[in-house]
Amino acid sequence: MTKFIQTIIIxxxxxxxxxxxxxGMVLVYRTTGVLNIAHGGIGVLAGFVAWDLDTLRGWPYYxxxxxGILVAVVAGLLFERFVVRRLASPxxxxxxxxxxxxxxxxLVFVVxxxxxxxxxxxxxxxxxxxVSIPGADYSVSWDQLILFGSVLAFFAGLYFVLRRTRxxxxxxxxxxxxxxxxLMGIRQKLVAPVVWGxxxxxxxxxxxxxxxxxxxxxxxLTAFTLKALTVTFVGGxxxxxxxxxxxxxxxMLEVSTQLYMPNVRGLSDAWPFIILIVVLVARFARGTKALxxxxxxxx
Amino acid sequence: xxxxxxxxxLTASLLATAACGGSAAQRAALKVQSQxxxxxxxxxxxxxxxxxSSGDSGGSAAPAESSAGASAGxxxxxxxxxxxxxxxxxxxxxxxxxxxxxxKSASGTASAAGPSxxxxxxxxxxxxxxxxxxxAAGAPTPGAPGPGGGSAVGGATDVGVxxxxxxxxxxGIYSGPVGSFGDDLSxxxxxxxxxxxxxxxxxxxxxxxxxxxxxxxxxxGMNAARDLVEREHIFAFCCIMSVNxxxxxxxxxDEHKIPHIGADGWGEPQYKGAWTFxxxxxxxxxxxxxxxxQAQNQQAKRIAILYINNPTGRxxxxxxxxxxxxxxxxxxxxxxxxxxxxxxxxxxxxARTQNIDTISTYLDPGIFTRMVREAAAQNYKPKxxxxxxxxxxxxxxxxxxxxNGEGTIAATHWETxxxxxxxxxxxxxxxxxxxxxxxHSTWTKAGFVGATIFGNLLKSLGLEVTRQRLKDAADRLxxxxxxxxxxxxxxxGHHRANKTIYLAQIQRNGDKFEYKKxxxxxxxxxxxxx
Numbered sequence: 001m002t003k004f005i006q007t008i009i010i011x012x013x014x015x016x017x018x019x020x021x022x023x024g025m026v027l028v029y030r031t032t033g034v035l036n037i038a039h040g041g042i043g044v045l046a047g048f049v050a051w052d053l054d055t056l057r058g059w060p061y062y063x064x065x066x067x068g069i070l071v072a073v074v075a076g077l078l079f080e081r082f083v084v085r086r087l088a089s090p091x092x093x094x095x096x097x098x099x100x101x102x103x104x105x106x107l108v109f110v111v112x113x114x115x116x117x118x119x120x121x122x123x124x125x126x127x128x129x130x131v132s133i134p135g136a137d138y139s140v141s142w143d144q145l146i147l148f149g150s151v152l153a154f155f156a157g158l159y160f161v162l163r164r165t166r167x168x169x170x171x172x173x174x175x176x177x178x179x180x181x182x183l184m185g186i187r188q189k190l191v192a193p194v195v196w197g198x199x200x201x202x203x204x205x206x207x208x209x210x211x212x213x214x215x216x217x218x219x220x221l222t223a224f225t226l227k228a229l230t231v232t233f234v235g236g237x238x239x240x241x242x243x244x245x246x247x248x249x250x251x252m253l254e255v256s257t258q259l260y261m262p263n264v265r266g267l268s269d270a271w272p273f274i275i276l277i278v279v280l281v282a283r284f285a286r287g288t289k290a291l292x293x294x295x296x297x298x299x
Numbered sequence: 300x301x302x303x304x305x306x307x308x309l310t311a312s313l314l315a316t317a318a319c320g321g322s323a324a325q326r327a328a329l330k331v332q333s334q335x336x337x338x339x340x341x342x343x344x345x346x347x348x349x350x351x352s353s354g355d356s357g358g359s360a361a362p363a364e365s366s367a368g369a370s371a372g373x374x375x376x377x378x379x380x381x382x383x384x385x386x387x388x389x390x391x392x393x394x395x396x397x398x399x400x401x402x403k404s405a406s407g408t409a410s411a412a413g414p415s416x417x418x419x420x421x422x423x424x425x426x427x428x429x430x431x432x433x434x435a436a437g438a439p440t441p442g443a444p445g446p447g448g449g450s451a452v453g454g455a456t457d458v459g460v461x462x463x464x465x466x467x468x469x470x471g472i473y474s475g476p477v478g479s480f481g482d483d484l485s486x487x488x489x490x491x492x493x494x495x496x497x498x499x500x501x502x503x504x505x506x507x508x509x510x511x512x513x514x515x516x517x518x519x520g521m522n523a524a525r526d527l528v529e530r531e532h533i534f535a536f537c538c539i540m541s542v543n544x545x546x547x548x549x550x551x552x553d554e555h556k557i558p559h560i561g562a563d564g565w566g567e568p569q570y571k572g573a574w575t576f577x578x579x580x581x582x583x584x585x586x587x588x589x590x591x592x593q594a595q596n597q598q599a600k601r602i603a604i605l606y607i608n609n610p611t612g613r614x615x616x617x618x619x620x621x622x623x624x625x626x627x628x629x630x631x632x633x634x635x636x637x638x639x640x641x642x643x644x645x646x647x648x649x650a651r652t653q654n655i656d657t658i659s660t661y662l663d664p665g666i667f668t669r670m671v672r673e674a675a676a677q678n679y680k681p682k683x684x685x686x687x688x689x690x691x692x693x694x695x696x697x698x699x700x701x702x703n704g705e706g707t708i709a710a711t712h713w714e715t716x717x718x719x720x721x722x723x724x725x726x727x728x729x730x731x732x733x734x735x736x737x738x739h740s741t742w743t744k745a746g747f748v749g750a751t752i753f754g755n756l757l758k759s760l761g762l763e764v765t766r767q768r769l770k771d772a773a774d775r776l777x778x779x780x781x782x783x784x785x786x787x788x789x790x791x792g793h794h795r796a797n798k799t800i801y802l803a804q805i806q807r808n809g810d811k812f813e814y815k816k817x818x819x820x821x822x823x824x825x826x827x828x829x
Contacts, residue, residue: 140676215668
């Protein structure tokens with residue numbers, strides 16, 4: 001029973017990690033049709049800016065992470081203004097996010113005092129605070145609890161914004177049919193910066209939540225981003241509930257494999273690929289020609 | 300229009316990425332190249348400073364020989380985006396004190412004086428063209444003296460050797476998952492090679508060190524190795540401290556009869572090669588000695604191992620299990636670890652429920668730190684705390700693991716940093732002269748020792764420098780005092796020179812934590828005799 005409870009807790013913990021990253025990607029895809037691969041790279045940039053201010057320059061924690069998130073938001077606005085807006089199609093913009101990702105990942109090595117060790121310890125005001133889980137022989141840190149709460153808040157917030165607010169409706173309208181949206185008076189040039197600024201800001205927030213749990217480096221977040229990309233396909237790149245469900249399923253499978261079948265080498269690493277294949281086959285079996293057929297349909 | 304703009308934007312982005320984020324070596328190469336251009340130095344192809352004359356590299360066989368500099372800027376496909384850095388060809392090195400990693404790599408890369416400027420004006424340079432022309436024709440005989448070989452004045456005695464220079468290949472870890480500290484592993488060996496050049500070279504020849512990046516990836520490393528051997532025509536490899544490259548390089552070195560002096564020795568395959576001469580101990584030896592010491596001194600009985608899932612990691616698990624069983628203990632479970640899964644969390648949870656008394660690891664410092672912090676979050680620390688292979692022995696590790704890391708025992712193959720011996724002082728003096736901020740680890744010392752032996756062996760050959768003679772001299776190395784603890788000997792078929800382990804433990808010192816020596820030298824009596 002102890003092991004089972006541990007499986008649930010650890011599965012939830014890493015499911016939250018995958019969910020948080022994946023939701024940011026879904027937001028951009030659902031509203032612009034662009035697959036934002038730069039998510040991890042933006043997080044690295046925001047995280048290192050915050051770490052620099054907090055750890056190296058002695059800034060208080062909250063202003064430091066706020067500046068880090070603002071840097072991410074500004075990066076999103078600039079990227080939309082000078083790159084995305086000039087590109088003809090979402091596919092080209094997707095490729096541009098890949099280039100941005102590579103650029104930002106390498107940025108860590110450019111600033112000499114950022115890359116002089118394998119990773120950096122990211123401070124947290126909740127360090128060393130933990131909660132013991134009864135019956136599980138297991139403790140959860142406050143940072144992990146905050147991560148869990150954040151996922152719930154993001155999920156509810158994004159769902160509400162996209163479904164219930166004028167901004168959200170405008171985002172979806174521009175994505176569904178730009179011409180019709182323009183005829184209805186929606187200004188695309190105002191909506192797109194909001195989407196990109198919000199998406200990059202979410203990347204920044206994600207890093208601030210994850211870095212105290214993991215370490216701040218330029219590889220861990222990126223690696224998690226690739227797994228998150230897998231689970232976004234579970235939701236067809238548009239459904240937030242299915243994406244979160246996929247993230248939880250992936251992490252539960254990984255954790256249960258590691259805890260119950262430790263001698264089955266490689267299976268844990270194989271789950272993202274297995275899930276991806278199953279999802280794609282299922283979609284084709286259902287008669288869906290391709291993901292993009294439903295990519296920008298409202299939830 | 301938009302696709303065109305996209306192409307321009309992407310190209311610019313990728314070029315910027317290559318320039319900034321690729322590797323320290325790339326940046327160094329770009330910097331040196333731009334300095335050369337700014338100084339109006341002739342290009343490599345002109346023999347002005349690039350380490351190449353047409354005679355050096357086979358001329359027509361390698362038409363892109365301006366690439367001694369050019370490849371530095373543009374990631375070559377062969378090297379997986381790594382930089383080509385022709386140190387000898389790049390002009391002088393002015394090691395910058397207090398350099399950042401980027402600055403560090405920018406310095407110390409070049410021979411003190413570009414040999415090729417003088418080369419083209421010397422008779423030796425002319426004779427150098429002869430064997431390399433043969434190479435271009437596909438007829439070099441590795442190990443055999445060239446037409447100029449054996450003469451009283453030296454000359455082109457073998458592939459990669461001219462009257463004034465010896466072309467040496469070095470592959471380091473300058474990018475990738477462990478790139479941020481992997482570069483230090485290279486710098487120590489390169490510092491020694493630089494010192495050799497600064498003190499007159501080897502019997503009048505400068506070492507022209509060509510550096511490549513493998514990103515701790517054996518595939519990239521082997522691409523770089525092939526490039527160095529088959530396009531650059533190096534004479535030998537020196538002091539590669541990347542197990543993922545050194546292991547697959549071993550059969551390749553045998554096939555092409557190219558000496559690799561001062562390999563890292565962490566992986567067992569390196570001891571099977573006739574042309575590979577490791578200086579450090581293997582992960583198997585580390586596991587043997589850690590298991591024995593922990594069984595005898597900590598009464599370790601129930602062990603769990605977290606390891607990087609590569610051949611060396613799996614060998615570590617097997618070796619630890621074999622020895623601990625001799626003392627009545629057992630490896631209860633082991634688990635592979637990656638950067639991006641819940642592995643460290645589930646590992647700690649399992650260790651807790653299975654009443655483990657010792658956690659041993661074969662990890663890089665990053666995953667190890669995550670594991671220790673995860674254990675702290677779960678309020679857990681096994682009775683004997685943690686231990687691990689030399690991948691933990693970095694000066695910065697204790698700062699990152701924090702209080703929960705106290706008691707961690709790391710294996711290392713040389714005298715520990717907290718000791719004050721003449722050998723350690725000499726080592727630090729040389730290395731820190733060129734790289735003041737280097738993090739002294741097991742492999743910085745191994746690189747230094749490997750480069751020292753390499754220089755000594757070359758000097759012992761006199762002017763007749765050939766691959767075969769270098770190998771033969773290495774096979775006769777007897778009781779070489781590294782100054783850092785182990786005395787090293789090689790003989791044909793027996794290249795396991797270092798079976799010595801020292802153990803260092805993370806201990807509290809005031810507000811800080813640091814490694815302190817607790818045991819050693821321990822000699823591995825379980826090691827194979829090869």
